[in-house]
Amino acid sequence: MDCIAGYTTYIDLIQDLVAGKKIISTGMMKEVDRVEMAIQEALSGRSCALISGGDPGIYAMAGLVFEICKKKNIPVFRPGLPHQGGGSEKTSSGLNLEIVPGIPALAAGAALAGAPLTHDFAAISLSDLLTKWETIEKRLTCAAMADFVMVIYNPKSRKRTWQLERAQELILAHRNRATPVAVVTGAMRTNQQIVFTRLDQLHLADIGMQTILFVGSSASVRYMDFFFTPRGYTDKYGGDHRPSEPRMDKQNQEA
Amino acid sequence: MDCIAGYTTYIDLIQDLVAGKKIISTGMMKEVDRVEMAIQEALSGRSCALISGGDPGIYAMAGLVFEICKKKNIPVFRPGLPHQGGGSEKTSSGLNLEIVPGIPALAAGAALAGAPLTHDFAAISLSDLLTKWETIEKRLTCAAMADFVMVIYNPKSRKRTWQLERAQELILAHRNRATPVAVVTGAMRTNQQIVFTRLDQLHLADIGMQTILFVGSSASVRYMDFFFTPRGYTDKYGGDHRPSEPRMDKQNQEA
Numbered sequence: 356m357d358c359i360a361g362y363t364t365y366i367d368l369i370q371d372l373v374a375g376k377k378i379i380s381t382g383m384m385k386e387v388d389r390v391e392m393a394i395q396e397a398l399s400g401r402s403c404a405l406i407s408g409g410d411p412g413i414y415a416m417a418g419l420v421f422e423i424c425k426k427k428n429i430p431v432f433r434p435g436l437p438h439q440g441g442g443s444e445k446t447s448s449g450l451n452l453e454i455v456p457g458i459p460a461l462a463a464g465a466a467l468a469g470a471p472l473t474h475d476f477a478a479i480s481l482s483d484l485l486t487k488w489e490t491i492e493k494r495l496t497c498a499a500m501a502d503f504v505m506v507i508y509n510p511k512s513r514k515r516t517w518q519l520e521r522a523q524e525l526i527l528a529h530r531n532r533a534t535p536v537a538v539v540t541g542a543m544r545t546n547q548q549i550v551f552t553r554l555d556q557l558h559l560a561d562i563g564m565q566t567i568l569f570v571g572s573s574a575s576v577r578y579m580d581f582f583f584t585p586r587g588y589t590d591k592y593g594g595d596h597r598p599s600e601p602r603m604d605k606q607n608q609e610a
Numbered sequence: 611m612d613c614i615a616g617y618t619t620y621i622d623l624i625q626d627l628v629a630g631k632k633i634i635s636t637g638m639m640k641e642v643d644r645v646e647m648a649i650q651e652a653l654s655g656r657s658c659a660l661i662s663g664g665d666p667g668i669y670a671m672a673g674l675v676f677e678i679c680k681k682k683n684i685p686v687f688r689p690g691l692p693h694q695g696g697g698s699e700k701t702s703s704g705l706n707l708e709i710v711p712g713i714p715a716l717a718a719g720a721a722l723a724g725a726p727l728t729h730d731f732a733a734i735s736l737s738d739l740l741t742k743w744e745t746i747e748k749r750l751t752c753a754a755m756a757d758f759v760m761v762i763y764n765p766k767s768r769k770r771t772w773q774l775e776r777a778q779e780l781i782l783a784h785r786n787r788a789t790p791v792a793v794v795t796g797a798m799r800t801n802q803q804i805v806f807t808r809l810d811q812l813h814l815a816d817i818g819m820q821t822i823l824f825v826g827s828s829a830s831v832r833y834m835d836f837f838f839t840p841r842g843y844t845d846k847y848g849g850d851h852r853p854s855e856p857r858m859d860k861q862n863q864e865a
Contacts, residue, residue, distance in 0.1 A: 387843050410713070412720040414841075418728025421838035431834045454721035456713050456798075458665070465667040466709035473673025474741070475749055477732040477758060485842040486729070494730055494756040501752035502745070503732060543711075579686045583676035586669075587740040588642050 360393035361406035362386075369406070379403075390419045394429065397450055410459035414480055414508055417454050424450060460542055461506045464567050467549050468537035469581030471569040476504040481511070481518045488518070495522050499529035504575060504584050507568040523557045526570060530554060535582040537569040538562060551582060615648035616661035617641075624661070632656075645674045649684065652705055665714035669735055669763055672709050679705060715797055716761045719822050722804050723792035724836030726824040731759035736766070736773045743773070750777050754784035759830060759839050762823040778812045781825060785809060790837040792824040793817060806837060 359366065360379035379396070381389040389405075396403040407415035424431050430449030465472045477498040483491060498505050505526070510519045526534075532555040540548040540563055552560050554570060562568075575584040614621065615634035634651070636644040644660075651658040662670035679686050685704030720727045732753040738746060753760050760781070765774045781789075787810040795803040795818055807815050809825060817823075830839040 410717045410721075412717060412725050413727050415728065417721070417725035418838050418841055419843050421725055421833055421836060422840045422844045425831070425833045426844050431836060433835055454725065456717040456721040458711050458713055459717055462665045462667060462711040462714055462717075466665075466672070466711040470667050470672035470676055470709065472668050472733075473670065475732070475734050475746075477730070477753070478727075479730050485845075490757070491730075494758060497752040497756035498732070498758075501749040503749060503752075576680070578676055578680045580688055581676060581686060583673050585677045586673055588674050589677045589681050 356404045357401040358393070358396045358403040359406060360389055360396070360403055362389070362408075365406050365408050368408075377401075386416065386419055387423070390416060390423055394420065394423060394450060397452075398429070398448075407457070408460070409463070410457040411454060412456065413459040413461065413478070420450075420452065458543075460508070460567050463542040464506075464537070464539035465569065467539055467542055467547070468551075468569050469578070470583040471504055471537060471571060471575060472506070472584065473586050474504065474572065474574065474584045476506060476572075478506045478508065480508040481522055482509040482515065483518065484515075491518075492521070492525060495525045496529070499526045502530075502572045502574075504572045505568075505570040507570065510566055510568050511562045512564055519562065520558050523554065527554060530570075531573065534573075535571040535575050535577045536560075537582050538566060539569065540566040542567070551577065551580075611659045612656035613648070613651045613658040614661060615644055615651070615658055617644070617663075620661050620663050623663075634658075641671065641674055642678070645671060645678055649675065649678060649705060652707075653684070653703075662712070663715070664718070665712040666709060667711065668714040668716065668733070675705075675707065713798075715763070715822050718797040719761075719792070719794035720824065722794055722797055722802070723806075723824050724833070725838040726759055726792060726826060726830060727761070727839065728841050729759065729827065729829065729839045731761060733761045733763065735763040736777055737764040737770065738773065739770075746773075747776070747780060750780045751784070754781045757785075757827045757829075759827045760823075760825040762825065765821055765823050766817045767819055774817065775813050778809065782809060785825075786828065789828075790826040790830050790832045791815075792837050793821060794824065795821040797822070806832065806835070 356376065358377040358379060359373045363380045363382055366378060366380045379389060379392045393403045393405040405416055409415065411417045431452050432449055434451045434453055461478060479491065479494050479498060481491060532553065534554040536552050536554055536557050538550040538552060538560045540546065550560060571582060572584055575582060611631065613632040613634060614628045618635045618637055621633060621635045634644060634647045648658045648660040660671055664670065666672045686707050687704050689706045689708055716727065716733060734746065734749050734753060736746060789809040791807050791809055791812050793805045793807060793815045795801065805815060826837060827839055830837060
């Protein structure tokens with residue numbers, strides 16, 4: 356890779372991997388500049404990795420690459436795959452784009468909290484910088500009504516302080532006050548912190564820019580220092596069900 | 611790791627990594643047996659890895675471990691972390707449980723489809739084996755009403771054949787007929803296939819046991835051989851916005 360583009364904080368996390376490469380590093384709120392520069396690099400014939408924390412496709416930069424390419428009429432190709440409905444030939448003026456999936460914060464956070472996401476869930480960002488607050492309210496209400504587990508991204512920032520309490524109020528209209536909530540900050544980083552609370556206490560939690568929240572469904576339960584959402588296996592198959600004979604289909608694979 | 615437990619298909623995928631280890635491998639529908647055996651191994655003092663495809667916490671086995679431990683009153687501890695509200699001491703009779711997150715099918719599939727999940731989304735399984743169909747219908751309707759992008763797991767199996775068309779009908783009640791849909795099968799495996807269609811054509815798609823679906827929100831758009839959900843950056847900041855001076859905060863990190 357000739358060039359690495361990313362939010363300054365993420366570039367700092369991988370310093371030892373990027374020595375000697377051209378770096379395009381910009382701060383928060385400079386996403387459009389950063390992605391435009393990365394696209395420009397790639398169009399100039401140099402390879403460029405645009406990095407995100409977690410997974411690049413979940414509340415992250417992959418979408419913005421497409422937004423910008425579409426706006427500027429830059430053709431985008433999937434390397435190594437023939438296009439649908441066309442041949443495998445491609446024009447020389449276009450962007451070869453590969454999206455490399457990662458472990459999203461919702462999966463890393465869930466693993467730390469227990470297993471909140473083993474059943475249907477909704478991911479909702481409380482940031483109303485790019486989304487109308489009324490849309491966010493509707494999503495919170497509908498997700499609460501339909502008993503989805505919820506993963507809440509961007510619950511609070513220095514400037515966005517009232518949204519979380521409003522979200523709590525909307526969810527409480529449809530969900531038990533004692534619903535388990537996990538507050539996960541800095542998942543899998545050195546500042547990692549996991550705190551459990553309940554829905555009616557959520558406004559008291561310590562929440563920062565790297566926090567995501569897991570709000571249980573009506574089925575979710577706390578157990579020991581964890582919180583999980585049963586899928587219903589033990590109800591269906593019987594909790595005391597044991598195989599009459601432990602079946603080890605394959606033991607000791609050594610040849 | 612002394613022992614590896616998993617669904618036969620997943621064990622087969624990692625044959626070269628598990629040679630010489632004890633293998634607990636069971637077929638589909640034998641999840642409870644498999645997880646009970648894995649827990650038993652770990653309680654006997656041997657280390658046991660219970661493997662899932664994708665991420666173990668998203669529609670996978672992590673939840674069942676907790677379901678069974680709770681039902682059998684087996685204490686569960688997070689290794690290396692003091693419990694919340696308690697000391698760091700732990701009893702000798704209990705399960706030390708670490709959940710290792712992975713790349714979930716929804717992230718792998720999204721990366722192949724483009725960037726459908728860069729804004730709020732709901733994950734819904736159409737499997738009514740362990741969930742009442744009326745609950746699934748309610749979730750489909752609420753997610754459609756609130757304009758969530760949807761990731762649909764378990765759209766169809768040999769025995770579950772009518773659910774997908776009913777889901778399509780419920781979503782169409784609230785969403786445009788031309789809404790983009792990506793049909794992703796075997797993401798990142800050798801049988802990988804990505805097909806784009808639209809919501810009103812979804813019933814014609816070729817869908818198997820390894821397929822997940824991405825149904826766009828009202829904002830989602832097709833572009834070239836991709837489908838993405840804009841977050842609204844280019845509307846907000848202006849599509850022709852360019853930095854007057856390309857700002858390279860750090861160039862050539864070589865010392």
